Amino acid sequence: MLFTGGPEELVRPLLPTWQPERAAVFGEWVKVAAARFGLDALPLVRGAAERSPALTDALLPYSSPAIAVFMADRYTRVKSARPAAVTWLSRHAEAAARALVPAALGKAGTARRQAEAALLALPAVTVRAAASAYGPAAASAIDSLLARDPLTLLPARLPVNPAWAVPAMLPPVRLRDGSGALPLAAVDALITMLAVSKLDEPYAGIGLVAAACEPDDLAEFAWGLLEAWELAGADAKQSWVLDALALLGDDTTVRRLTPRILAWPGDGGHTKAVAGVRALAAIGTDVALMRLYGISQRAKFKGLKTAAEEKITEVADSLGLTAEQLADRLVPDFGLAADGSMTLDYGSRQFRVGFDEQLRPHVSDVSGKRLKALPKPSEPLAEDAYQQFTALKKDVRTVAADQVRRLEQAMVTGRRWTPEEFARYLAGHPLLWHIVRRLVWTVSDGASFRVTEDRSYADAVDEPYALPEDATVGVAHPLDLGAALPAWGEVFADYEIVQPFPQLSRETYPATEESLKRFLGAAVPATRVLGLERRGWRREAPQDAGVQSRIERVAGDLTVVVELDPGIAVGDPDGLGDQTLEDIHVHGRSRLDDRPGRQPFTALGAIAASEVIRDLTIIAEPVAAGR
Structure with missing residues (x-):
């Protein structure tokens, strides 16, 4: 790529004026160009961000009054770019406040509304300090803005509630004081509140509703909205429903939502899935973050996997942890005793829950005899214990495979x-x-x-x-x-210890070039190639016609790349037939979109090299054995 690896003396003169004919030309390489050329790359980066909202975050290192105005526009008008705009405003709060105070005090209109909204997202002390530099009149006007009743902060035109959101057809919401449920008119108002709310800036009335109503009912109400929206065709213009799940949802919402997030991309719902990922991160409970981490590890669709990885990294960074360290802290204990067991009380009988090497729960009686299944309950106390075990099996099943x-x-x-x-x-x-x-x-x-x-x-x-x-x-x-x-x-x-995965019995292979050569030319079913993703490999971004012709595995600072022919078609893995392993090589950087110098296979180290050979043997074993 010219801007990321081309000669500096040729590239730098192009930066002030070059813009492609098609916005689709812009991509993640813009961020590399920004890092390489700094301020000189600003015209290129600004143009990319204007034409591609997904690249709004490429402007995060830059600050100017013009960028502040641009970010105020993105914050209020472009939903997909709003998270990046929030990050920019937070990172450059003082500069943003100085730039936006004049617009917030200017002529009524779009620019003023956008500046006001952006200023209200900044720390009040920062905004007041910036306003004071413009004189007493400006400071007084900004004080009035900051003191405005948040319940009066509404869009210029309130949306009309969708036809599918019928209050009488949605789950009822009881009041905490036991006086009954929200009347239908109040439910209609709640729907409007959710429709005007943003994930990181909910309408102030939502907090009042949450304080007055039963939390379980609100979560059920939000789920009812989701189901009604999907039944009506899931119009993307009404995707605020997914934000409503984050604003009102709980751990039950998380358990329901996760399977849908994983399935949506396969039904053409990538945007819904990414919004679902944001909802999980916003719910933010241990269960939500655990499920989010699970999506980042096992999602079949690259875009969804990347979105989950980014959210996990964002949460981990905020806590000063790595993603792996965060994952350690998110494994739930499910109410188990310190020794890893659980006692189920049936009243007249007790049972003990244990786990095997795959974390599958099993039940024993008081004598230690393992039972095929937990007996059906025959009394109220037993019913509670039975339901507890049923929920445990379901939750642990989700956790187990990820942890192994x-x-x-x-x-x-x-x-x-x-x-x-x-x-x-x-x-x-x-x-x-x-x-x-x-x-x-x-x-x-x-x-x-x-x-x-x-x-x-x-x-x-x-x-x-x-x-x-x-x-x-x-x-x-x-x-x-x-x-x-x-x-x-x-x-x-x-000790008859059964291991959760092959460790002591694991096959090992020498780190030699000859070990790789036996796989060259092997024709492997595409589904077997995709099986590598469960072992830490990843496919390149889709290229021409949506075909992915490489799959890679990162090992420290090195990357193993397998070239595939004819490549895997996104959305139809088997469509192009078997994949020939055309070439296998090691690169010095983990970038699929450029080709730094090759490294010898031995540079991987003994363990990484052995694992690469093991993975390739597993997918190509019948072919390799016959060569």
């Missing part, structure tokens, strides 16, 4: 935890420890250990092990264990 996959990827990528993190979020977690105790762990000093039934640590000869305070801990790869691997195999066999 996450720990396997931690082994492959070499992720490490501090001893305190390991003890708190892994070995000490009531649910995760069922997986943790079925794995061998490696220490930065070369030692290895396992977590025993009593949660102490033991080495390969079953002697107590003390974890050094200054060490780091990771899931041991067989290549980490070296000569200790056979001993660990014997320990796990003796």
Whole structure:
């Protein structure tokens, strides 16, 4: 790409005036150009942001009065660009206030309304300081703006409630004081409030309604709106319904919404799915963020996966954590006891819940005998326990696959935890420890250990092990264990420990160029290629005619790229037939859209190289075996 990698002496003169004929030419490369050329790239970046709202965030590093006015417009008028505008206003609050105060005090019209709205999104103390620089009259007028009753802040023209939003047909909303439910006229007003609300700036009346009404009913009401909207055809102009889920929803909303988010892109509903991701992030409970992280890891559609990853990164950044550290903290304990069990009380009988290596719950009686199923309840107390177990199975099923996959990827990528993190979020977690105790762990000093039934640590000869305070801990790869691997195999066999994924028995391969060559020319069904995505690979962005001709795996600072022919058609994976593995190579940067110099396969390191060969063997094994 010329602007990201072309000769500087040729590119820099083009920056002040170059604009493509089609806005579609703009893409993420604009941000690379901004980083490369700084202020000189501003005309290019501004033009890209004006023509492509998705690139509004490319202007985040820049600040000027003109950009402040532009961001006020994006904030009030372009819904998809609003999050980027909010970020810009927050980052450049003082400059934005200085630039927008004159417009907010100017002639009535669009520019004034936009400036007022943007100023109200800024800290009041910052706005007042900026206004004071324009004199006492300006300061007084701005004080009046800031003191305005938020209930009077309404759009110039209120929307008409859609025909499908019939108050009498929606779930009732009871008042907290027990005096009854909202009358139909109030429900109609609530619908209007939701229609004029924005996710990051709800109408002030929503808070009053939330304080007066039953939270469960409000969540059910919002879900009723969603179902009515979808039944009526899901008009994109009324997508405020998805924001309503965020404003009124709860963990039950999260559980209902997640499967729809994952399914919508396959039905042409990518925009709905991304809005759903924003709703999960806005609900913000541990369950919501856990489900959001799950979408970021296992969504089949690249756009949805990317949107979820961005939201998780945003939340993690706000907490000073990495996405992986946030994921550690989001694993729910489901009310389990410290030893990872749960007792179900049937009154006259009690049952104990345990978990297997895949976190599937099972039930035993008081004698320890495992039952095929929890008995049907015959009394009120038993009914509560039965429903508790039913909900537990459903919730854990969602969590289990993600956690097993996450720990396997931690082994492959070499992720490490501090001893305190390991003890708190892994070995000490009531649910995760069922997986943790079925794995061998490696220490930065070369030692290895396992977590025993009593949660102490033991080495390969079953002697107590003390974890050094200054060490780091990771899931041991067989290549980490070296000569200790056979001993660990014997320990796990003796204790009949079943592992959650292949670890001690994992196949390993030498990091040689010859190991790769045997896959070249192999014809692999497209669905098997797509199976690599469950192992941490990702496809390139769609190219001409929506075809993806490369799939990659990032390993530290390097990237393994597999070239596919004829490529995978987005929306019809099998449409172009089997995929020939045309070329396999290692690059020095993890960018699918440019081609830095190749690196030798050995540069990956023994573990990463072995895992690449293992993945390719799994998808191409019948072909590779016959070559």
